[in-house]
Amino acid sequence: MTNPASYRPRPGEIPDAPGVYRFSDPSGRVIYVGKAKSLRSRLANYFADLSTLHPRTATMVTTANRVEWTVVGTEVEALSLEYSWIKEFDPRFNVKYRDDKSYPYLAVTMGEEIPRVQVMRGAKRAGTRYFGPYSHAWAIRETVDLLLRVFPIRSCSAGVFRRAASSGRPCLLGYIDKCSAPCVGSISPEDHRALAEDFCAFMAGETATFVRRLEREMASAAAELDFERAARLRDDLGALRRVVEKNAVVLSDGTDADVFALAGDELEVSVQVFHVRGGRVRGQRGWVSERVEDLDDAALVERLLLQVYGEGGADVPREVLVPALPEDAPEVAEWLARSRGAKVSLRVPARGDKRALAETVRTNAEGALALHKTRRAGDLTARSRALADLERELDLPTSPLRIECFDISTTQGSHQVGSMVVFEDGVPRKSAYRHFVVRGADGTGARDDTEAMHEVISRRFKRLAAERAAGIGGSDAVDEDGIPLSGAVDPTTGRPARFAYAPQLLVVDGGPPQVAAAQRALDELGVDDVALVGLAKRLEEVWLPGEEFPVVLPRTSEGLYLLQRVRDEAHRFAITHHRKRRSTAMTRSVLDDVPGLGPARQRALLAAFRSVRALAAATPDEIAAVPGIGPTLAQVVHEALTRPGAPALDAEAPALDAGAPAATEAVGDDAVGDEAAEPSAAAAPPRAEAGILEP
Template sequence: MGILFTAFTLNQQESSIHVMFWQSVLSSAPHSPGVYLMLDAKNCVLYVGKAKDLFKRLSSYARFSGSPHSKTGVMLQKTHKVDTILTTTEKEALILEASLIKKHKPKYNIILRDDKSYPYIKVTVQEEWPRVFMTRRKTKDDARYFGPYSSSANMWATLHLISRLFPLRNCKGSQLKKRKRPCLNRQIGKCLAPCTGNTDKEKYLQHVENILMLLEGRNNELLENLKKEMGEAAKNLEYEKAAKLRDQIFAVTRTTEKQVISASHSKDQDVFGFARKDAAITIALLYIRNGLINGSRTFFLADPYGEDRAILSQVLSQLYDRFSQIPGEILLPFAPSDMELHEEHLNEDRGSRVYLKIPRRGDGHKLIEMANTNARQVFADQEKKKNSWENLSDALCKTLHLDRPPARIECLDISNTSGKQAIGSLVCFRAGEPDKGNFRHYKIRTIDTPDDYTMMKEVLQRRLSRGVEEDNLPDLFVVDGGKGQLNVAVSVAGELGVEDRINWIGIAKEREDEGEKLYKPGRKNPIILPGHNPVLLYLMRIRDESHRYGVTFHRKLRNRATLASELDQIPGIGSNKKRQLLRHMGSLKRIKNAQVDELQEVQGIGPELASAVFDYFHKII
């Protein structure tokens, strides 16, 4: 084929195998666009890439002559198979590549994780009686979406403002269900109750228009309309209406004052910042809507594979799809790979023109610099966290007399109700922060009586046995309890032969006036620290997180058990009908107190079934 295969020179045999492997791959690789997947010996996807010409792209791997210890070298050594998928165009390859990366999450691809699912505000303008609510998923409908909001607190504050100023219905379902009497929201002034048939449609739709103006940032236009309406109400001696409009004007004005103008225009823009420090990369994204900074996101990539242009290209592919809110302009610090291809793809998804720009001067360049500063700040924050954790780790070692730095700390909490619905909740902290990917719930299998020691023993045996198999035992295990619980934990570790591989600490609050006490194996007296001591505060934080994690899950189990013991006993009520009842009525208590006509309003509940539900609960009462 005229290709020089000089990938690895570790020894002649390995080099020969490598040459034969890539000869086999290239023998079936066509000169056409498509996607390739590199797989390891277990058929796990290592990397997904796209190419305008698959043969040429794969040939570059065959000719790789860099260090075998580089990221590319290590990946190629692990590659045992290469699959290819042909596409008609390069744009189809771009779309397919993004889809496969999301599906397989390959080790060597860029995976944008910031541990957050950013919320949107959705206005269902396509419905006869529109609603406004929070959603975390965009669907292909004609609704209006606003966001994403990087601060959920700001998003909820906006929704609360909307519900107070321009109340709409918040009942679920696109179709309005007729009711003889309105719900509680009408009584507290948070709904115009269109379900009763007595609502002024024009007034309702005006509320919707006001909400859209507020969310679109057209606050000046909204204020002018409200002031005009207030003047007319005062002129017509409608003082109560004028007072409500005055309050609305005041609230909108206060909201406007909190917003920061970022540009001298009213465009929608996404602005990308990019920073590199050694092998790590951070990316910052500023959302600008109608000339106002709407929010921001940052991504930290510890050791990404590929050049900067290729990394930025993958970021664009992952961030934008047909369900994304794509702005008219995207400002970039430099040109990504396949820039024209991305622009074409974004135009198609948005349904109108999208401009990818690399500003060199003016307001656009200032915005890029602002985004770059945000990206660099991530490194500064990382450094602060690292230094803070190193200081805390040293304090933990010194105060608790640990034989190793506690890089991984775990804590166990047992929750049960008289032995029923018993679970163990394990939380994990790494380098001072929660590692939620390693949080676990354990359902107690061996007993159903209230015996915390036996339950703890079961969970610890399961956790530590798995830890030995997977070689991921914690450096420090925090036991929620005093000497008794600590002795149980240490005995389990001794049975498994890992007692000396883990440091153990028990934390117990014995009396209110004494506060927290720390117990160590082999030590008679507890370690008592001042209430403000950073070591104690950190251990309490871990213990409290295990409580929260356990109580939240245990509450779900109790609720399921409560529902199963009541609704499931009614003939004709299956899982779907039970779900419909709860969604419509909101709680079991409201189902119990509902009249037959109210129960009939639930989808799928007819007269006979409504009577059966009513009779069942009233017989019990």
């Protein structure tokens, strides 16, 4: 525990101006970020008598050992900087509204020659119309399935579309009249685009126009005694009406608004938002966050709006309805207007339909909080019990709030990789995951798993020592004036360091040999403040360094369950990276061995000659004609491909796809590894099926 008086700024040091401040702990981690109209007045509140502070605020100031600030010109600039710092440093004492999933949108790719309707998640793309978000992808598919009767636009993937065009036969949807089959020329691109525009207009709220049009066409068909067509139109009309019923009008004036509501207690806060477009509820989102800051509803709303409408966030509508106005409401409204590019009304609904809708959203928030408490009570208890079990069974000085686990993955000694996963407070912290490429003493790889484990552990803690020696970590690092440096913030870049946090518990996947290798690495580096254990797979035994017999935890122990989860996550992360490297190695091209020929030039050559065999048959002058390839390099390429025994002369060697980016390896000791670095469904071959395909 730190005495706040030990790092309190001297009188007159803090400017009386708007700005953003941040508190850092002894290891250098930024633990809190805030903004103020007057930095002097706001920071003075944190250094009052501890007995007068809120318990969470008192915990924060006694955890920190340094405070820094940045003065800005306006309060709007302070809002933007505060949001950027919270996003960059992920402070533990700031309220963070963490959504547990990416919400799906109904998207129409109007930027393509033949627009396609589909489910989309993630970042929005130019030239695409979005409707939503929706709570479930199946809700979008049900809506689209009904609308394709009336607006039979393309919904197939690019692969299905190309195959149908080349074969001259439409897919199943084309045969059952749920697609107008532009792939085989059944409809012109212009007419198909008009259908897509009608589809977008209907989804945007112009429902009455299309309902009346179908009613007139149905009546006309019946008057002409074309009862078969009238029956089809009747079914189409029923489909449109069912879609309209699913999106009932809640605001009669065609309002575009986001309606927010909060419900919480002293520990947690539940957030719900209804997205209203064209007077109809088009989507709903909700999440629950721990209330780690002592903030009232107005401050919580301000933090919420910054995170929801920040970079890459939701679209800003004309109106934002909130349960309480932030203290800096004009500045927040100006910030929202900049994001939208037009005026935004930020207010609390006082009466009428909007007030009634806000009450409905609040009811949803209260229900979500009650459900969350029911589901989380057991989980929070189990996590606390697991950490307490490990502290007791392993005789640790404190609970292991940060656990790091290492695993090695290899195939008969090739493509060796190591993984490091991090659990904080018993849950994964995936942004801190790392993977290592094992090189060995001679650069060709380690002899076995123990040598690989020794190398990986050594490199991890060498990085920790190097960053601390550079003043990026540790409480003893000071500048030329004797002032402690900002710890886990790299002073050269201003960004968080990658390896500056030491674990309380180090876990290796394996038994005594792996534990001994890891302990040898720690001893060589003089690391004596990190506990080390190994978890063997066969009997789930916990091995301690130098012990003849393992520690056998009860099979019902929450501590054992936590170690198993950590070990399994390290194994999953290691084998995922190993498979990626192995797959990359299997697609090597003969061009990879040509000196001076990088991925970009390889793609240029393959785009020009289409294959390695054709490239080998070309003359140096023909090769030099390719943009980016000079006469000298052309001669080198020609000689490499035409020398006796060259692979290109014997058989067609695997080559890089001219239209795909070349695979590259990270340069340096370690590479950042998180969920974004792993193979995803988007990287898999497209499924050859008709209908709505979720990317």
